[in-house]
Amino acid sequence: MDCIIIDDDATARLITRQLCLNSGKINVIDEFSSAIEAIKFLNSNTVDMVYLDIHMPTFSGFDFIKTLKNPPKIVLTTSDKNLALEAFEYKSVVDYLVKPINKERFDKSLDKLFSISNNVEESIIEKKETPEHIYVNVDRRLVKVHIPSIFLIEAKGDYINIKTKEKNYIVHSTLKKIQDKLPTHLFFKVHRSFIINTSEIIDIEDNTVLVNKDVVPVSRSNKGELMKKLNLL
Structure with missing residues (x-):
């Protein structure tokens, strides 16, 4: 140096x-x-x-x-x-x-x-190195989704619900599979059933986080790591 x-x-x-x-x-x-x-x-x-x-x-x-x-x-x-x-x-x-x-x-x-x-x-x-888009299989069609527009991903049985500001996508997949495709500087798994876009957090109260209009639970084991990712004053 x-x-x-x-x-x-x-x-x-x-x-x-x-x-x-x-x-x-x-x-x-x-x-x-x-x-x-x-x-x-x-x-x-x-x-x-x-x-x-x-x-x-x-x-x-x-x-x-x-x-x-x-x-x-x-x-x-x-x-x-x-x-x-x-x-x-x-x-x-x-x-x-x-x-x-x-x-x-x-x-x-x-x-x-x-x-x-x-x-x-x-x-x-x-x-x-992070791609701007991800392609997801919806009703046998590959749909292009802009990654930064995703604010929340929720696991629902054998499916995941990918939520963007424009629309939602129900995809036959797991949180683990999509988590591996997402940039870690933006996305964080706060709960076994939820991945959030940390740049879209509005507020945090107790063990919940408000992302867009969704109140999402945060597990105790993940809360400390989430706080480290935020630009706290």
Whole structure:
């Protein structure tokens, strides 16, 4: 993973560079004592991440983040412990390291950084590989169904009821078979008889979830995993 270091303190830059070198995982492309010089560099170069000091004369680390339209992943470094809340308001910030940075804390930050990167890459790959449609057999006809339009699938004996905003499809199949065809970033089996499109959830109360106009039971064993999938505040 390629990075640059931005810090007006030469000693701090040296320490960060050495930590990167010792990790064997981070390649330091360049370092800058000025955020403005770093912006000029990024106008014609790309990196995976930036180690960025917050307090710098003239142009702060926060000013740097605001200037970039599509900033890389950023790990903030500072001697001030009181700016963490403000720091994490920026989506590009993945961690906040308080100086002096020790190896143990630096390594934990790396683990977090690589975990986020891997999850993003897996999500991108999955979305690229996921088909937009599925063909289902209805009354001896193969019917094309737009996958994102499906909000609920319910098992009914030897059949499943695929519900979309336009219409429902009764298909001779099982939840297991259709679950294997659906993208996991969108669909989740909340109960032995129900699969829901998590992007269509309206609200959750106790052990039920409202999807479109359907109230769907959520098994206790699946509720915790469902909550992890949601973008909770």
